[in-house]
Amino acid sequence: MRKILFSLLAVALCVPAFAGLRQKQADKDTNQFRYEIECAGNAIQGTYLVKVWTYSKKPSVAENQCRKNAVHGVIFKGYGGGQGCVSQRPMVANPGAETQYVEYFDSFFANGGEFQKYASIVEGTTEMTRVGKEYKVGVVVSVRKDDLRKALEAAGIIRGLNSGF
Numbered sequence: 497m498r499k500i501l502f503s504l505l506a507v508a509l510c511v512p513a514f515a516g517l518r519q520k521q522a523d524k525d526t527n528q529f530r531y532e533i534e535c536a537g538n539a540i541q542g543t544y545l546v547k548v549w550t551y552s553k554k555p556s557v558a559e560n561q562c563r564k565n566a567v568h569g570v571i572f573k574g575y576g577g578g579q580g581c582v583s584q585r586p587m588v589a590n591p592g593a594e595t596q597y598v599e600y601f602d603s604f605f606a607n608g609g610e611f612q613k614y615a616s617i618v619e620g621t622t623e624m625t626r627v628g629k630e631y632k633v634g635v636v637v638s639v640r641k642d643d644l645r646k647a648l649e650a651a652g653i654i655r656g657l658n659s660g661f
Contacts, residue, residue: 529565529568530550530551531548531549531550531551531562531565531568531569532548532549533546533547533548533549533565533566533569533570533573533575534546534547534549534575534576534578535547535575535576535577535578535581535583535584536618536621536636537580537581538580538581539638542640542641542642542643543638543639543640543641543642544570544584544638544639544641545618545636545637545638545639546566546569546570546575546636546637546639547621547634547635547636547637548562548565548566548569548634548635548637549632549633549634550562550565550632550633550634550635551627551630551631551632551633552630552631552633553629553630553631554631555624555631555633558631558632558633559617559622559633559635562617562633562634562635562637563611563612563615563616563617563637564605564611564615566615566637566639567605567611567614567615567639567644568605568611570584570586570587570639570641570644571586571587571588571644571648572586572587572588572593572594573586574586587641587644587645587648587654588648588653588654589654593653597651597653600651600653610647613640613643614639614640614641614643614644614647615637615638615639615640616637616638617635617636617637617638618635618636618637618638621634621635621636622634622635623635645657
């Protein structure tokens with residue numbers, strides 16, 4: 497009986513460690529920002545509806561990172577048209593902005609970071625395929641582009657739309 501209790505206690509103590517390892521792997525995968533982004537249809541005013549395909553060895557990790565990748569894509573990549581959508585350019589026109597403002601974006605995209613305010617997963621839209629040893633997970637994400645633009649303007653990363661030419 498004592499052995500069972502000790503083994504259960506050992507497992508209980510290790511679970512947070514495993515969760516931390518999974519999160520570290522997710523962060524490693526996300527820091528590479530390997531994803532694809534595409535239009536997923538028309539959304540309500542002030543938002544973009546995008547489908548993000550994220551790659552990871554664990555499907556649950558990829559699904560959790562899709563919100564982060566959707567916001568990153570709207571800021572730095574933009575996306576092409578399709579499904580009745582108009583293609584969108586990235587919010588940040590300067591290609592070196594990510595390295596120029598590295599401190600801001602490191603905290604912005606950190607776990608529990610500010611990016612979470614601007615993206616929400618549309619329920620029931622998850623797709624998954626296996627690609628070699630990885631999973632390719634697609635999720636439709638709603639990105640609040642107007643609020644995101646205001647935050648980037650307030651941080652001085654992009655100029656406001658009313659700031660003249």
